[in-house]
Amino acid sequence: xxxxxxxxxxxxxxxxxxxxxxxxxxxxxxxxxxxxxxxxxxxxxxxxxxxxxxxxxxxxxxxxxxxxxxxxxxxxxxxxxxxxxxxxxxxxxxxxxxxxxxxxxxxxxxxxxxxxxxxxxxxxxxxxxxxxxxxxxxxxxxxxxxxxxxxxxxxxxxxxxxxxxxxxxxxxxxxxxxxxxxxxxxxxxx
Numbered sequence: 001x002x003x004x005x006x007x008x009x010x011x012x013x014x015x016x017x018x019x020x021x022x023x024x025x026x027x028x029x030x031x032x033x034x035x036x037x038x039x040x041x042x043x044x045x046x047x048x049x050x051x052x053x054x055x056x057x058x059x060x061x062x063x064x065x066x067x068x069x070x071x072x073x074x075x076x077x078x079x080x081x082x083x084x085x086x087x088x089x090x091x092x093x094x095x096x097x098x099x100x101x102x103x104x105x106x107x108x109x110x111x112x113x114x115x116x117x118x119x120x121x122x123x124x125x126x127x128x129x130x131x132x133x134x135x136x137x138x139x140x141x142x143x144x145x146x147x148x149x150x151x152x153x154x155x156x157x158x159x160x161x162x163x164x165x166x167x168x169x170x171x172x173x174x175x176x177x178x179x180x181x182x183x184x185x186x187x188x189x190x
Contacts, residue, residue: 004087004114006030006037014051017110020103023094024121025110026051026082039117041084042143053121055080057143062086065130066137068174070167072129072181074155079146080123083130088138089113090130091168095156097190098125105187107165112140129158131167131175155184162187 009030017023026047030039040046047053065071073095083092095107110120113134122128124145132138158165158181169175 004037006032006039006115006117008032009117012043012046012050014053017108020094020096020106020108022096022123023108023126024053026053026119026121028117028119030117041117041119042082055082055121055145057082057145059144059147060141061144061148062139062141064137064139065132066176067132067135068169069137069176070129070131070158070169070181071178072155073127073158073160073163073165073184074129074153074181075125075127076146076149076153078124079144079148080121080126081128081145082143083112083120083122083128084117084141085112085114086139086141087114088132088134088136088140090132090134090138090140092120092130093128093165094120094122095127095129095163095165096125097127097156099190101125105163107163109165127156129165131169133168155181156187156190157182157184160187 013027
């Protein structure tokens with residue numbers, strides 16, 4: 001297991017994604033030292049006071065995926081996700097599917113890893129997916145603003161040409177996608 005060496009961050013920081021302002025990259029406090037590190041990955045009170053983050057988070061999920069795995073693109077009505085990486089590295093993607101949005105159909109990707117300790121806030125009304133970039137795989141956690149409901153979840157094929165996400169791993173012999181995800185509908189079908 002590789003040991004992360006996160007950068008020291010004494011203050012909580014919020015970065016608004018300029019191209020799609022409802023997306024946020026949140027940089028929590030991190031305190032590394034000779035023993036390892038301590039990170040305050042979520043603090044409901046401080047996040048509300050300092051960065052105005054007041055989402056009511058209802059469910060925590062944790063997945064492990066091998067190198068090359070591509071999960072997504074998925075969504076569920078009324079569910080936002082706060083995504084972080086415990087170990088490894090991913091390219092995390094959000095696609096705006098809010099029909100009345102000026103950024104409808106646009107996507108944005110961020111690198112999340114065990115070193116940067118960033119969290120990516122993806123509000124309701126977005127598709128979500130990620131590709132694992134680290135050879136050792138990645139442990140990904142996400143806090144959700146709704147409880148999972150398999151009856152309302154749906155997705156779009158991650159290789160949809162209208163969305164055209166620029167996934168970092170291009171070699172199809174390395175990319176691992178579930179059959180379910182490749183059978184999802186096209187973006188035009190929304």
